[in-house]
Amino acid sequence: MSFRKLSLGLAAATMLAGTAVPAFAQDSIYVPLFTYRTGAFAGSGTYIADGMHDYLEMLNQRDGGIGGVKLVLEECETGYDTKKGVECYESVKGKNPVLVNPWSTGITLPLIPRASVDKIPILSMAYGLSASARGDIFPWVFNPPSTYWDGLSMIIRYIGEKEGGLEKLKGKKIGFIHLDAAFGKEPIPLLQELAKDIGFEVALYPVAAQDMQNQSSQWLSARRDRPDYMIMWGWGSMNGAAVKEAVRSGYPMDKFYSVWWPSEDDARAGGAGAKGFKMLNWHAVGTNFPALQDIQKHVVDKGLSKSPKDKVGDLLYNRGVYNSLLIAEAIATAQKITGKKAVTGEDVRRGLENIKLDPARLKELGLEGFTEQLVLSCSDHNGHRPAFMQEWDGAKWVKISDPIEPMTDRVKAQLDAAAKDYAEKNAGWPKRTEPCDKAS
């Protein structure tokens, strides 16, 4: 092949490639969904991906999209791998996404500095950088409804109440078993601060990603240290393996708590011995809501879902639904504020800052009682909402507490310091120039 022909071929291929990935047109809204249905973390990622997709697809099928504009949904498989996640971001950013959901703290962190440059808001729902709750410093990042630090403070508060008051935790030992990655380490500074303030001891049990299914050492160490309580920050197959090992090592399951990520399968892995295992949650499980029933009718029954029918309404499926509820509400709010139908990333950033999911709105959306109300603002990109404790009864999760408020006073001080620290360490971190809407 001559050089000329080769050049022409390359030029033609480039033109074709250019036309193959157009920025999405004005009559649609492009919503990329970063998912992981493969790899070591697929056990968590698949259900979430299904829930996210199905809620938005339901809006397409039932309502023709949002405000009459069709949503163009596109999944990008990250495998929970930071490098692949950033590649996903690079591949979608030219298509005018209205936001991105990294679905990994590791992926979220490198995207944070890019968000303001590319004008693409990041929705890291209850994960990511806790300090990004500060809207004045991170105008393009949103992590509602609670940060990991809120979550940790809720668990400590709950345990404290069980003991008869936070002060009763003095002298106790709290074990913290966590994935040895950005996500798992995120709440450690607050845990150590609380340990210092309240007077309890902390024992850390890091689990490397390659040892997620080989945790006998960590649980042997827990047997040596005899922690009064164990708190888990796990993900993917780490959760199920931890529940199994806890049962195997004879750890009292009613003293074993987790942040909001284990699924029914994870608890089930421990067999009958897993009864009493507890975790935080902030939304309902099951399909007893009109919106969930619409998902079954318009998506699942029509064969448009990848989810097995019996998994619709499961804990992590509904977590995905909640994530898409936020996406949809941000888009709808952006349409309302701007008066535009086909909104952009900049509009949706404003939409996120003006989210007001109160009981009336939840009822209107067919999700009455599904979750607590959530109001975001220009300065608060998180909401710091309470969560409740639920317990595994051997077959299902059972809600066992009223909403537990986070220790806002303690969390806020830490959060402010961390946000300031982040801005200082990242030289040239831009000052917020985006105006606040009156409502927020």
Next chain:
Amino acid sequence: MDILYKVFIEPFVFMGEAPDLLIQTLWEGLVSGVLYALIALGFVLIFKASGVFNFAQGIMVVFAALILVGLYEKGVPAFLALILAALAMLVLAVVVERVVLRPLVNQPDIILFMATFGLTYLLIGFGELIFGGNPREMITEALLLPQGTTEIDALGGSIRIQHLDVAAAVIASLMIGLLAVFFSKTRIGRALRAVADSHKAALSVGISLNQIWVIVWFAAGLVALVAGIMWGARSGVSFSLQIIALKALPVLILGGFTSIPGAIIGGLIIGVGEKLGEFYWGPLVGGGIETWLAYVIALLFLLYRPQGLFGEKIIERI
């Protein structure tokens, strides 16, 4: 001085103070070690026969376990599913020999090694396509594997022995024993050793290289199936299990790539060593040393025996 005390004295004092925990740690290490040895054995078998480091051994463990569980979920009785999973590993061995190994005969070892990389990713993709990425529970009960725990009050404390771990240790030991006998006492075993020494010499005395490769890959597939059942029963069947196979690397460095006894002894040393290290010395550096400690142990051995504990000493005359 304080650090010296913490490194050289305190752990041993603690061992004396809580002998029950020492026994428990040793037991956990032995069980892990036997299972590491089982995975390492799969590598050794293939390396001996073809000089190829089979990077796909880890995914073969997952693949075999997923076939077993997948068939059972489809309504196939457990033991029939077990036989069918073994047959699937035979089919895989035949396909690998025909499609991967045969066309690459006489190519440098690195090419064959890279081919096993390709095979790994092919099996991951194929497995996820068929079975999806969700973790599954091993069919422990249906396979009549024992469950439950015996708690023995002894040595001023208690030692918890999982019945499943006992079964894993026994089955893995039996498997290793059978394979050792098969490859050292039978005609096929002798042929394997001949192939391992020299492909050309083996061919010249009428040994079919292709047949030996199929047998060896099938044996490695069976080992993967047993390893998949045992690891799966301990911690679930998911694609992250393949990462555990990387634990076989320090075992192989330690035991030598060509020695079955090396794989066994190496597995036990690594299993016990990493558990003792993590339990008694891990807290000094915040824990989590198990991942790399196995390599440190292996490298320390290599300082004294570069060919591994039982590896063949290669002397090349110039």
